[in-house]
Amino acid sequence: MFDTLLIANRGEIACRIMATATRLGIRTVAVYSEADTDSRHVQLADEAILIGPPPARDSYLRADKIIAAAQRSGAQAVHPGYGFLAENAEFARACREAGLVFIGPPAGAIAAMGDKSRAKQLMATAGVPLVPGYHGLEQEPEALQRQADRIGYPLLLKASAGGGGKGMRVVENPQDFPSALAAAKREALSAFGNEQVLLERYLRRPRHIEIQIFADNFGNCVHLFERDCSLQRRHQKVIEEAPAPGMSVELRGQMAAAAIAAAQAIDYVGAGTIEFLLDEEGSFYFMEMNTRLQVEHPVTELISGHDLVEWQLLVAERQPLPCIQEQLRISGHAIEARLYAEDPLRDFLPATGTLQHLRLPEATAQIRVDSGVRQGDRIGIHYDPLLAKLIVHGETREQALRRLRRALDATEVVGLNCNRDFLRRVCDNEEFSGGRIDTGFIPRHQEELLSVPGPLSDEQLALTTLYLLLQRRQQAQLQAQDSFEPNSPWHETSGWRLNSHNYHHVLLRDGDREYPVILHYRPEGLLLELPGASLEVSGSLDPDGGLQATIGGRRCQARIIRNGLELTLLQKGVTRTLHLDDPLYGVLDLQGGEGSLIAPMPGKIIAVHTAIGAMVETGDPLLTLEAMKMEHTINSPKNGTVSDIFFQIDEMVEEGVQLIAIAGEGG
Incomplete structure (x- = not known):
């Protein structure tokens, strides 16, 4: 029996394991990296121990640090969750050698199934049906190409040592096999420390x-x-x-x-x-x-x-x-x-x-x-x-x-x-x-x-504009309450103006689309003049930010979250993010210049396939970015000449930074 459990994982699965352990009266110990100092799983645990910097290889994949944390905390058992070391036979063995109960199968079973090629051979012996393929140890590209040609195309390349789609490629024809094999091996080595792959016939609609x-x-x-x-x-x-x-x-x-x-x-x-x-x-x-x-x-x-x-x-x-x-x-x-x-x-x-x-x-x-x-x-x-x-x-x-x-x-x-x-x-x-x-x-x-969202509906525009009005009213009311003359007509929030009919112009942008809206204050209520219609509107904001609205005589609700000039509308299972065009702040242009390539996400450069001065054509691979243990190849958007390369192999990049510049036409 054990009364203290260390969870060698993070995030959702760590929280889920803690829920059961706590219900059973078992004390829980979390481990965390420097990136997870304030994470939910750390807060939920009875005790939490720092095990290293953010990269998983220096923290959650360090079996020695996790075992040391278990011994330091007095835990008698370790639950690996899923991912990280959950299917690492050496970690399971090390836990048991340290006198810790490993919440999982014997190390021998993990090893047998962790090597997918060996697992296929074991299953064949046990009479379990297998997809035709190659699960052998010969891993030279030429030998694997011969096996691929024997099995036939389409073909599935898979990392022998892992899962989760990492190190996996579908190959449609023999010409694509060499490049797919190289990418699968790189990705497998990065994710699992083992570049061995297996081949299987690819089933079209399984x-x-x-x-x-x-x-x-x-x-x-x-x-x-x-x-x-x-x-x-x-x-x-x-x-x-x-x-x-x-x-x-x-x-x-x-x-x-x-x-x-x-x-x-x-x-x-x-x-x-x-x-x-x-x-x-x-x-x-x-x-x-x-x-x-x-x-x-x-x-x-x-x-x-x-x-x-x-x-x-x-x-x-x-x-x-x-x-x-x-x-x-x-x-x-x-x-x-x-x-x-x-x-x-x-x-x-x-x-x-x-x-x-x-x-x-x-x-x-x-x-x-x-x-x-x-x-x-x-x-x-x-x-x-x-x-x-x-x-x-x-x-x-x-x-x-x-x-x-x-x-x-x-x-x-x-x-x-x-x-x-x-x-x-x-x-x-x-x-x-x-x-x-x-x-x-x-x-x-x-x-x-995956269709690109169409134009905003009148209802979506009305909800967003009404939210802006109600938010401004709330701000005006707060300012009035804090002023020396809270009852002054100059603090009136109903749209009153001396000797004039009041209205406001609002310009909303959704990508390249512009939506001008005119909001009219009238004695009988508010009227929105939209690009496609005119609608009477009214509503109120809930304390938690929800919007209760009546638009054209129909009641509806939504939630709008504002971050500066950015407005995110959440309604009916749809999310739309709009930008308020306010001349006081201007418009921030986040797009790259002509011929530039922008990082689609944060990650690490793991390969550069071109050089300054090289002539490239549309679709040519330029560099490979690794993020979340997956590879993403950046291809040329045009013909031209590489005029600059701003990052090299092993450098980290943030989303939105320019990676490469391409000048002119390549002829």
Whole structure:
């Protein structure tokens, strides 16, 4: 038995583990980097220990520092969460050698499944079906090219030592294989310290189905049904649900039996997930095993009624599983949506910034919110950009989906780009609503899901202008109260003017679009003269910033967050950011000059593919930027000559800085 648990992780998963540990009366210890000094997981823990500077390699990936922190705090057990050292066999072994209980499987099981090539060989021996591919140790580019040509295209390149879409490339033809292989190996080495890759035939429209298994130290192994994780971007999951739509009892039984066979083949203990690809004909293939808790585990908890972290702690204390297979039942349907700091319109590039405003749905019996951030937190470049997970439960999938829509509508994020509006569009998609999903869903519906917002509606313009008026009234009232003559007519906020009809001009900008608005004060109320209509408006501001409005005789509500001249409108699951054109402040031009290239996000330069004086053509790769352990190649936007390169390999850059200058036409 242990009474003190150190959590070797950060953010949302650290907070989630603490919730269960605290409920069970277990004292919690957090570790944190200098970037996380004021983080939520640090504040929630009973004790917190600093382990290093912001880069993960110097803090959260330092097994020696984490073990030293556990010993210093008196912890008897370590929970790795997911990511970082969660699937590191050496860390699990080091914990046990230090006399600490590792909340996870034996090191041998982690090692067996951590090497994807070895895992495929083990699964083949256990009779688990595999996708045709190459999982061998020969890693010379020429040998891998021969294997790729044998398997056929399209082909999937995958890092042997990791997951999460890192070190993964889809190759459509032989000509693209060398460059894709080099990029996959670089990314794999950066993320996992191992550049080995494996090759698999790429299935065009598979579903990503995973089975949650649990095993104890007494030979018992059960499954807690399946999750459908097909909705992905950049090979990373976005929306997960349980059970899988359209899953038959027979197919569920076959996949669960294969998952349990996979776990038993390596003498597994603890929580694990066997991931399969399910093709259109109903055949399934082993993909990988995650020897840890999954990000999407809450949907399994909601349909099964069991706390998987509690099960982990029980198994680590060498207690038997709380249930046998026959006692486990599916109850209803659960869906999880991952709220990320990212820009869907820029290929889901990670976003950084300060959470100027954050409002998440209120937790209920049907809505669960797992988050590790709070309003005012800074989202930087060093860690995963997950802001929160919204998890809903319903008696049916349709009911759960309705609740997810409402939860997203109640979610408000201002200060950086996020994927809330994208998730909301997914929920409204007819194919998704009908449960017809596969791993190619997002690319297939890209035009619909990632469309650039159209012009502002009259209602959106009216709400924004009304907010400005009401905010000015509040400010005028406060000034009047603080003055020597609070009842003076010069402090009147109703629009009164001596011998004249009063009106105000407001100019709002949305990118290149301009929206001039004239606000008329009249005895019977306010009239907005908009580009497309004239509307009578009235309303009030709530203490928490909400706007209650009546526009053209129809009641509606919204929230508007102001930051200087920037106004963010949040209404009906849509976020629009406008700029108030105020001559007192001028307009700030953040665009680069002619021929310049701007960093799309903060990151590190890991490769420069050109030189000063080089002639380049549109689309030529110029440099490669690494952020959030993912590579992003910056290509030339035009023909011309490279006139300057402002950064070199290993230098850090901030979002918006000029990286390279291209002059003239290249001829």
